[in-house]
Amino acid sequence: MTVWYWIGGILSLLLFVYLAWALLAPERFQ
Amino acid sequence: MRKRALLDPEITRRAALEAFRKLSPRHQVRNPVMFTVFAGSVLTTLLFLQALLGEGEAAPGFILAVTLWLWFTVVFANFAEAMAEGRGRAQAAALRRTRTTTLAKRLSGPSRDASRHAVPSTDLRQGDCVLVEAGDVIPGDGEVVEGVASVNEAAVTGESAPVIRESGGDRSAVTGGTQVLSDWIVVRITADPGETFLDRMIALVEGAKRQKTPNEIALGVLLAGLTLVFLVVTVTLLPYTIFAVGQAGTGAPVSVTVLVALLVCLIPTTIGGLLSAIGIAGMDRMIQANVIATSGRAVEAAGDVDVLLLDKTGTITLGNRQATDLYPAPGVTEAELADAAQLSSLADETPEGRSVVVLAKERYGLRQRDLHALGARFVPFSAQTRMSGVDLDGRQIRKGAADAVEAWVNSLNGAFPAAVRQQLESVAREGATPLIVAEGSRVLGVVRLKDVVKGGIRERFRSLREMGIRTVMVTGDNPLTAAAVAAEAGVDDFLAEATPEKKLALIREYQAGGRLVAMTGDGTNDAPALAQADVAVAMNAGTQAAKEAANLVDLDSNPTKLLETVEIGKQLLMTRGALTTFSLANDVAKYFAILPAILGGLYATQGGAGPLAALNVMRLNSPESAILSAVIFNALVIVALIPLALRGVSYRPASAAAVLRRNLVLYGAGGLVAPFVGIKLIDVVLVALRLA
Numbered sequence: 001m002t003v004w005y006w007i008g009g010i011l012s013l014l015l016f017v018y019l020a021w022a023l024l025a026p027e028r029f030q
Numbered sequence: 031m032r033k034r035a036l037l038d039p040e041i042t043r044r045a046a047l048e049a050f051r052k053l054s055p056r057h058q059v060r061n062p063v064m065f066t067v068f069a070g071s072v073l074t075t076l077l078f079l080q081a082l083l084g085e086g087e088a089a090p091g092f093i094l095a096v097t098l099w100l101w102f103t104v105v106f107a108n109f110a111e112a113m114a115e116g117r118g119r120a121q122a123a124a125l126r127r128t129r130t131t132t133l134a135k136r137l138s139g140p141s142r143d144a145s146r147h148a149v150p151s152t153d154l155r156q157g158d159c160v161l162v163e164a165g166d167v168i169p170g171d172g173e174v175v176e177g178v179a180s181v182n183e184a185a186v187t188g189e190s191a192p193v194i195r196e197s198g199g200d201r202s203a204v205t206g207g208t209q210v211l212s213d214w215i216v217v218r219i220t221a222d223p224g225e226t227f228l229d230r231m232i233a234l235v236e237g238a239k240r241q242k243t244p245n246e247i248a249l250g251v252l253l254a255g256l257t258l259v260f261l262v263v264t265v266t267l268l269p270y271t272i273f274a275v276g277q278a279g280t281g282a283p284v285s286v287t288v289l290v291a292l293l294v295c296l297i298p299t300t301i302g303g304l305l306s307a308i309g310i311a312g313m314d315r316m317i318q319a320n321v322i323a324t325s326g327r328a329v330e331a332a333g334d335v336d337v338l339l340l341d342k343t344g345t346i347t348l349g350n351r352q353a354t355d356l357y358p359a360p361g362v363t364e365a366e367l368a369d370a371a372q373l374s375s376l377a378d379e380t381p382e383g384r385s386v387v388v389l390a391k392e393r394y395g396l397r398q399r400d401l402h403a404l405g406a407r408f409v410p411f412s413a414q415t416r417m418s419g420v421d422l423d424g425r426q427i428r429k430g431a432a433d434a435v436e437a438w439v440n441s442l443n444g445a446f447p448a449a450v451r452q453q454l455e456s457v458a459r460e461g462a463t464p465l466i467v468a469e470g471s472r473v474l475g476v477v478r479l480k481d482v483v484k485g486g487i488r489e490r491f492r493s494l495r496e497m498g499i500r501t502v503m504v505t506g507d508n509p510l511t512a513a514a515v516a517a518e519a520g521v522d523d524f525l526a527e528a529t530p531e532k533k534l535a536l537i538r539e540y541q542a543g544g545r546l547v548a549m550t551g552d553g554t555n556d557a558p559a560l561a562q563a564d565v566a567v568a569m570n571a572g573t574q575a576a577k578e579a580a581n582l583v584d585l586d587s588n589p590t591k592l593l594e595t596v597e598i599g600k601q602l603l604m605t606r607g608a609l610t611t612f613s614l615a616n617d618v619a620k621y622f623a624i625l626p627a628i629l630g631g632l633y634a635t636q637g638g639a640g641p642l643a644a645l646n647v648m649r650l651n652s653p654e655s656a657i658l659s660a661v662i663f664n665a666l667v668i669v670a671l672i673p674l675a676l677r678g679v680s681y682r683p684a685s686a687a688a689v690l691r692r693n694l695v696l697y698g699a700g701g702l703v704a705p706f707v708g709i710k711l712i713d714v715v716l717v718a719l720r721l722a
Contacts, residue, residue, distance in 0.1 A: 004077065004080075004087065004286050005268065005286070007073070007076075008073065008265075008268075008286045008289070009265075011069060011073060012261060012265045015066060015069055015261055016258065016261060016262075018062070018065070019062055019066070019254050019257050019258040019261065020258060022062035022250070022251075022254035023251055023254045023255050023258060026242075026247045026248075026250050026251045026254070027242075027247060029059075029060050029061070029062065029242075029250065030060065030241055030242055
């Protein structure tokens, strides 16, 4: 089961970076 | 333009297909909210595959159900966007139908007598001159350089009454695809094929070049921020439940599937999924009003406008002012004044000019004369001189606004009689327009033109005032007339004796005060002011320069349309605000559905239910049915709101405070209550069907 925690955790981290990017440079998301 | 049913079967079918095509990550990544749902769906799909192998974190059936509904959420949002685009494309197709290839009579020079040969309209280039005769279709956008013709513009405007197009002046622009009904014109083509005004508009309508508007970007930042916050909130629940289970020794930590479901339910998917559809639908509504926007930004700006500059003639008053009386200056007979007034108006084709001729004929028995036979030279009206008239046998007869004629008389060392000044003030105070007739340096008298204020316009201005919009009447009339008409029409302010420079200065003054200004215009001399205004509506019949400077073009060339344009813009902003409110308010119920499902089993003392199970205020059947109901509601609400996003919220002119209050009650309180009811209902149905 822990492998899914890792997958979920890494995915969340990537999403976090992506969303922060969308927040800081919204004009790039045309 | 034809009104389309909200759910046209053909558009709906194509949108359904398009919704699946839009599942590509490259498309999804542009919308942070929906991309988060997309990523979650991928993760639960993998979890389902693992569960199939028998080592899953939950029953495969449950994970599959959640996964499917997460995918539906993405597809439904795609469907909303595809519906709006499909409707836009249908509009574009209707516009494109006016773009048929025809044979054009290309001329070797800008004259009817030049040699001609037939070429397909697609071979015409900017600068080419073509002859268009009665029955011919005008092969491309252009400007009339010679001749006068009546043109049927129904292909573009839907209006079957023919319009006059002639060289010079502000009615010289013709649109490709329209048909000449009588006479002939020589047209200079102003656009290469594929680059005509309509072509560019079609590209925009189809969404190919759609850019996010400033408001959409701002809302996008808010939505991305909320998504980020909820991501952190959701992720932290996992270590928390692991810790709690370890401490109490009972219960089970939350599963990844349930966390994804919670995240998707909490992030603003409703508005995130409908946002682009709302924007496209706004442009679509503009087009249905026969107004074409050059960008989504223009439509949005129309909703933000707080000052309207309205041309008096055609917008506030009926276009046709009528000459009703003549008041001669001291020492001038009425017949002499009538004679001069008629001579100066013979070649003046404006309704005012014609009414002067008619008045002189009916009241004073003066027969209409032929200017050419008299050997007279017509001096046309210009925005700079604001006079028109004739030069005839050494006589220079002019008629025009008082200040213009006075300046002219003074320049010829004449004097402006005090009695005439009194007369024109008394005419102006009645709200009528005085025209002064002068011959050389001698003032002959005053012609009284009566203005008729349009019915219902006063009420319209009152509702605009309630919305916080200031109306300013712009007119070339003198201040006294302007004040009388302004008072009668109920506008907030007026600009009298307006010149293009004064208009431009007024717009800059309002903008310096932080206001957004909208105006309409059709002439080349309007172009600087149109370019300066935040929302500029050009008349399709107007000059090319005016259309290039504007960001909206009214195909019907109806100046009153400015009011409708503002209403459509406001409706767009209200729709977006209402759905955002609704989307955010929905979260409360979803907390009450999903949190007890996650936390209800923690710290259980007896029978598997812990103290946090008390949060289950909806008495949902089981943790699984609660989570599934919330996810299903979240997906279905997007579908349910598609018609509202496409049609826009019902619009009523009211103050910003009243609109806010109404929308808070309707969409705020509604958004709070609706999911409690919806989720409970879905839970009951799931249980009845033994699906959970």
